Amino acid sequence: MKAHERFPLLPIARGEGAWLIDFEGRRYLDGVSSWWVNLFGHSNFEINTALLDQMGKLEHVMLAGFTHEPAVALAEQLSALAPGRLGHAFFASDGASAAEIALKMAFHYWANRGRPGKKRFVALAGGYHGETIGALSVTDVAIFRDAYGPLLRENILVPFPGDAGAIEALEKVLAEHSGEIAALIVEPLVQGASGMRMYPSAYLKRARELCTKREVLLIADEIMTGFGRTGSMFACEQAGIAPDLLCLSKGITGGYLPLSCVLSSDEVYAAFYDDDVTRGFLHSHSYTGNALACRAALAVLDIFKRDHVIDANRERAARLSEAAHDALAKHRNVRNLRNLGMIWAFEVESADPQFARKAFELALRRGVLLRPIGKTVYFMPPYIVSEAEFDLLVDAGVAIADAA
Numbered sequence: 001m002k003a004h005e006r007f008p009l010l011p012i013a014r015g016e017g018a019w020l021i022d023f024e025g026r027r028y029l030d031g032v033s034s035w036w037v038n039l040f041g042h043s044n045f046e047i048n049t050a051l052l053d054q055m056g057k058l059e060h061v062m063l064a065g066f067t068h069e070p071a072v073a074l075a076e077q078l079s080a081l082a083p084g085r086l087g088h089a090f091f092a093s094d095g096a097s098a099a100e101i102a103l104k105m106a107f108h109y110w111a112n113r114g115r116p117g118k119k120r121f122v123a124l125a126g127g128y129h130g131e132t133i134g135a136l137s138v139t140d141v142a143i144f145r146d147a148y149g150p151l152l153r154e155n156i157l158v159p160f161p162g163d164a165g166a167i168e169a170l171e172k173v174l175a176e177h178s179g180e181i182a183a184l185i186v187e188p189l190v191q192g193a194s195g196m197r198m199y200p201s202a203y204l205k206r207a208r209e210l211c212t213k214r215e216v217l218l219i220a221d222e223i224m225t226g227f228g229r230t231g232s233m234f235a236c237e238q239a240g241i242a243p244d245l246l247c248l249s250k251g252i253t254g255g256y257l258p259l260s261c262v263l264s265s266d267e268v269y270a271a272f273y274d275d276d277v278t279r280g281f282l283h284s285h286s287y288t289g290n291a292l293a294c295r296a297a298l299a300v301l302d303i304f305k306r307d308h309v310i311d312a313n314r315e316r317a318a319r320l321s322e323a324a325h326d327a328l329a330k331h332r333n334v335r336n337l338r339n340l341g342m343i344w345a346f347e348v349e350s351a352d353p354q355f356a357r358k359a360f361e362l363a364l365r366r367g368v369l370l371r372p373i374g375k376t377v378y379f380m381p382p383y384i385v386s387e388a389e390f391d392l393l394v395d396a397g398v399a400i401a402d403a404a
């Protein structure tokens, strides 16, 4: 808050497509999809219409002992879309709570199967899974983690999948500690919060095999990568794998309302199916399965189907990549320009410790919202971004690199 005395917050009056508009009428292109949640633009007509209709019917009912049409339809559609046989949905309200649910469920699954000693988790170096205490325990981003270190459980960190020897290190950990490990948790294909760090799908394929062999559950945290962000509906598809637990949030409602969902395999579900209530998964949030949020998510899935979004994005991303490549790949201050689906990222050679903040401000003055992570600048626009709008992101990226 003290820093905001010098850099005041920017009040936004309304949103329109890929744009945010302040009270003076100044427009900002949302180059980061409002922290990776927005897919089809602000104040989207289809989602608005679905929500208005839903508001006239039912806004919310507790999901204990009750259910409603949007929750049932959404669970069925997500299960049909997800890789493998993830036949069961557990709803919550945000990404971190989905991570908590997946961790608790993995531990409880093994306890129900008579192996309560499997209570640790393996996480990837540089991984991010949210900032509640359980999720933070498997997060490896120092700035979020360090202050709370003493509160966190000790888990096992394995090397970033893009590093040499990463799979061998995972193999070793699983071989030596599988008796105490409940699950491996990963962000498939790209680690978002630690700087859009991309890695090959071969790692996931091998990790899936190792988890199965060593009786360790695989949790795919697709909170950021899900809903088409990496080019396929879910990133796991590109590795041809199915996790045991799949965490979804962020884009799920198109950026409208907080909602998350953990899909679990039929096998995990079966371990909780019992007369003894203590073997059940007792985890609740007041707004679990909120009807408005579920309805927004259904509207999002309708848009995916109607507009063939995954195919359209493939062509869109190819065109946009060309624009990014032409302007940035050979820039003297740009390193490691990369793209995956609707994510573009590069590092800027800069010695300035204030680089991220200054780059943010420079972009903002040009009417573009970018939020660099350290020296990493990335574009993660809503899928409706036009080529002309994307050019504005690229221009801002060039200006940032010029200034470094």
Ligand SMILES: *Cc1c(COP(=O)(O)O)cnc(C)c1O
Residues within 6 Å of the ligand: 094, 095, 096, 097, 099, 128, 129, 130, 131, 187, 192, 193, 221, 222, 223, 224, 225, 249, 250
């Ligand atoms: C954002 C994010 C989370 C946390 O989601 P919140 O809704 O912010 O709690 C967890 N995992 C990944 C991969 C994320 O990108």
